[in-house]
Amino acid sequence: MEEKVKEIMARIFEIPAGGIGDDASPDTIEQWDSLHHLHLVLALEESFGVMFSEEEIIEMLNFKLVIMTLKEKIA
Amino acid sequence: MSADKQINYAELEFAGAIAGVAKFESDPPEGAVPYKIAFLRNITLDPVVPYLEYLCWQSNLKPEIYMSGFDVAMQEAADSRSGLFENNPDLIVVALTLDLLSEPISRRFASLSGVDVAAAADQVAGFMVSVLENIRKKSRAAIIVHSFETPAFPAYGILDFQNAGRQTGTIAGLNARLAEDASRIGNCYILSVDNLIARVGREKFADPRMWHMGKIPYSREAWKAVAAEYAKYIRALRGRNKKCLVLDCDNTLWGGVVGEDGINGIRIGENFPGSCYRDFQLAVLNLYHRGVILAVCSRNNEEDALEVFDKHPDMALRREHFAAMRINWNDKASNIKEIQEELNIGMDSIVFADDSGMEVEMAGRMLPELTTILLPKDASRYAETISNCGFFDALAISDEDRNRGRMYRAESERKQLSASYSDVGEYLRSLDIDIKITRADSFSMPRIAQLMSRTNQFNLAGKRYTETEIAGLASTDGCDVLCLQYSDRFGDMGIVGAAVLIHEPGVATIDSFLLSCRALGRRVEDLLLAECLKISKNKNEVIVKGIYAPSKKNSQTADFYLKAGFVKDFEKDGNVHFVFDTERKNIKTPDVFKTVAVAI
Numbered sequence: 196m197e198e199k200v201k202e203i204m205a206r207i208f209e210i211p212a213g214g215i216g217d218d219a220s221p222d223t224i225e226q227w228d229s230l231h232h233l234h235l236v237l238a239l240e241e242s243f244g245v246m247f248s249e250e251e252i253i254e255m256l257n258f259k260l261v262i263m264t265l266k267e268k269i270a
Numbered sequence: 271m272s273a274d275k276q277i278n279y280a281e282l283e284f285a286g287a288i289a290g291v292a293k294f295e296s297d298p299p300e301g302a303v304p305y306k307i308a309f310l311r312n313i314t315l316d317p318v319v320p321y322l323e324y325l326c327w328q329s330n331l332k333p334e335i336y337m338s339g340f341d342v343a344m345q346e347a348a349d350s351r352s353g354l355f356e357n358n359p360d361l362i363v364v365a366l367t368l369d370l371l372s373e374p375i376s377r378r379f380a381s382l383s384g385v386d387v388a389a390a391a392d393q394v395a396g397f398m399v400s401v402l403e404n405i406r407k408k409s410r411a412a413i414i415v416h417s418f419e420t421p422a423f424p425a426y427g428i429l430d431f432q433n434a435g436r437q438t439g440t441i442a443g444l445n446a447r448l449a450e451d452a453s454r455i456g457n458c459y460i461l462s463v464d465n466l467i468a469r470v471g472r473e474k475f476a477d478p479r480m481w482h483m484g485k486i487p488y489s490r491e492a493w494k495a496v497a498a499e500y501a502k503y504i505r506a507l508r509g510r511n512k513k514c515l516v517l518d519c520d521n522t523l524w525g526g527v528v529g530e531d532g533i534n535g536i537r538i539g540e541n542f543p544g545s546c547y548r549d550f551q552l553a554v555l556n557l558y559h560r561g562v563i564l565a566v567c568s569r570n571n572e573e574d575a576l577e578v579f580d581k582h583p584d585m586a587l588r589r590e591h592f593a594a595m596r597i598n599w600n601d602k603a604s605n606i607k608e609i610q611e612e613l614n615i616g617m618d619s620i621v622f623a624d625d626s627g628m629e630v631e632m633a634g635r636m637l638p639e640l641t642t643i644l645l646p647k648d649a650s651r652y653a654e655t656i657s658n659c660g661f662f663d664a665l666a667i668s669d670e671d672r673n674r675g676r677m678y679r680a681e682s683e684r685k686q687l688s689a690s691y692s693d694v695g696e697y698l699r700s701l702d703i704d705i706k707i708t709r710a711d712s713f714s715m716p717r718i719a720q721l722m723s724r725t726n727q728f729n730l731a732g733k734r735y736t737e738t739e740i741a742g743l744a745s746t747d748g749c750d751v752l753c754l755q756y757s758d759r760f761g762d763m764g765i766v767g768a769a770v771l772i773h774e775p776g777v778a779t780i781d782s783f784l785l786s787c788r789a790l791g792r793r794v795e796d797l798l799l800a801e802c803l804k805i806s807k808n809k810n811e812v813i814v815k816g817i818y819a820p821s822k823k824n825s826q827t828a829d830f831y832l833k834a835g836f837v838k839d840f841e842k843d844g845n846v847h848f849v850f851d852t853e854r855k856n857i858k859t860p861d862v863f864k865t866v867a868v869a870i
Contacts, residue, residue: 230314237317237486249482
């Protein structure tokens with residue numbers, strides 16, 4: 196799952212696939228602005244067949260939180 | 271042109287998995303034609319882009335997309351130097367939601383008095399007209415305007431529907447005004463968002479989370495439908511809509527196998543499962559009346575299938591609706607090839623629909639330019655499959671479209687007659703052909719534009735003017751837009767030929783010259799050319815120039831000018847330029863017509 200999320204992030208933020216580390220966040224990735232965040236949410240929803248709540252969308256603001264939220268959803 | 275593909279929603283899912291600004295990994299096909307699309311919007315439309323790109327690539331287009339600034343429609347439309355016009359777009363999409371255009375109408379409706387409502391509606395309508403007129407002043411691009419959504423939960427609840435002046439009625443009224451503006455502005459078309467919502471289902475269409483967080487109004491599901499709808503408009507705008515639908519019989523037009531079940535055993539009629547097939551036939555019949563040519567290609571004993579068409583009481587489609595039939599045991603690709611030759615249209619104008627995946631795949635593989643539709647497993651979905659495919663969607667319909675089916679039948683009768691004559695001239699004279707050549711007027715311009723967009727085989731310069739451009743040419747001094755009407759004892763074909771002639775002192779140029787493939791082989795092209803030459807000669811223009819722009823399809827016209835007495839002048843950029851000397855050369859006028867009326 197981690198790898199797939201990184202791959203999606205790389206495409207959304209238009210950076211090389213290896214460029215997403217476990218510490219990735221809006222602070223480390225310049226393109227991670229509010230609009231791109233929503234694009235990321237939509238892409239994750241489509242890829243994993245899930246639907247996030249508003250609260251989750253606001254909170255999942257770095258790579259680790261994305262993975263955590265996603266795991267809770269799928270579990 | 272190449273085959274179009276049915277929308278593969280599984281592949282769209284894939285595109286959507288990375289919906290957003292990211293590009294997905296597939297690339298535009300080689301040789302894809304650039305197509306510039308500019309969006310004027312007050313919503314976040316970016317998620318539609320990957321879907322739209324994907325669908326454009328399938329139509330061999332390479333979209334170049336411009337997104338206007340957010341909610342600056344008037345500023346961009348009014349400024350000729352704005353990004354909207356910068357790249358000279360082919361298509362401008364105006365996607366403005368009422369939510370941001372008018373809070374009173376969209377969200378405070380119940381607080382408004384009747385006078386307030388009228389004032390707010392006028393304000394929105396005035397704004398839209400001004401945006402559209404400003405665009406049209408600066409650009410000839412086709413315009414698609416999103417209509418306004420009517421609310422799922424109107425301000426007055428169920429009371430809203432009891433009075434046309436309430437919210438739903440007011441927004442419907444705005445949409446009606448928008449449609450009027452669009453038709454007045456020209457080359458401007460409405461995309462009904464309500465209709466898309468009805469198809470997808472509102473619950474699935476809207477994404478309130480994304481609307482509030484990022485002004486993204488629609489869901490992923492919705493963006494797919496929106497992109498597919500854009501693709502239909504783009505296909506129609508580029509004249510790439512298909513002309514002919516070839517249908518299988520058993521388990522396509524009716525349920526069961528007539529050779530086994532017999533005429534009384536097949537399923538067609540008012541009750542399930544026959545009702546599914548009857549609804550499919552009725553959907554196809556609508557296409558027929560919109561000008562789509564129908565043909566049959568099936569593996570049956572011919573007499574079995576014909577008996578169904580002629581005698582089964584519940585058939586909506588009869589033998590007379592089909593311009594060509596191949597009912598035999600040969601392979602379908604060969605039969606479709608024969609149908610194509612008989613109808614004299616391009617393979618890329620044909621759609622083949624069948625319930626058998628194997629037949630569809632085989633035909634598609636043997637005939638790469640053929641577009642195929644595999645009907646779904648459930649016959650109850652047949653009608654919507656054909657109605658939603660978009661291959662036949664056009665943005666205008668003429669009387670000729672309505673009569674096309676009959677004209678093609680008349681054509682097959684003509685062919686039978688021609689077999690009994692050995693001399694072509696004698697045969698043509700026996701047709702009692704009446705020709706009228708006139709200047710283009712407001713009645714003929716739409717048809718000329720349509721002819722330009724559809725004609726490939728006999729289109730010498732290959733130009734494709736829109737109706738607006740033709741009107742512009744026709745009203746220009748020193749420019750003649752001519753059109754030719756054909757009728758004979760089998761029927762009236764209407765306008766089948768057109769020419770654009772540009773006059774300069776001593777010189778005339780045939781800017782465009784085209785003839786519908788239906789009218790080929792009757793010397794009509796020679797007559798139209800002779801008239802162009804006569805007009806030029808009467809204006810003391812010694813030189814008449816003609817241009818042949820070779821394309822994949824118009825090779826039969828390569829020596830058209832030479833045969834008429836032109837000589838080759840030079841070649842440039844692949845185009846061949848010819849000249850005719852009106853002082854030295856005779857103008858050859860064919861004499862096979864009963865009457866020729868020239869009113870110029």
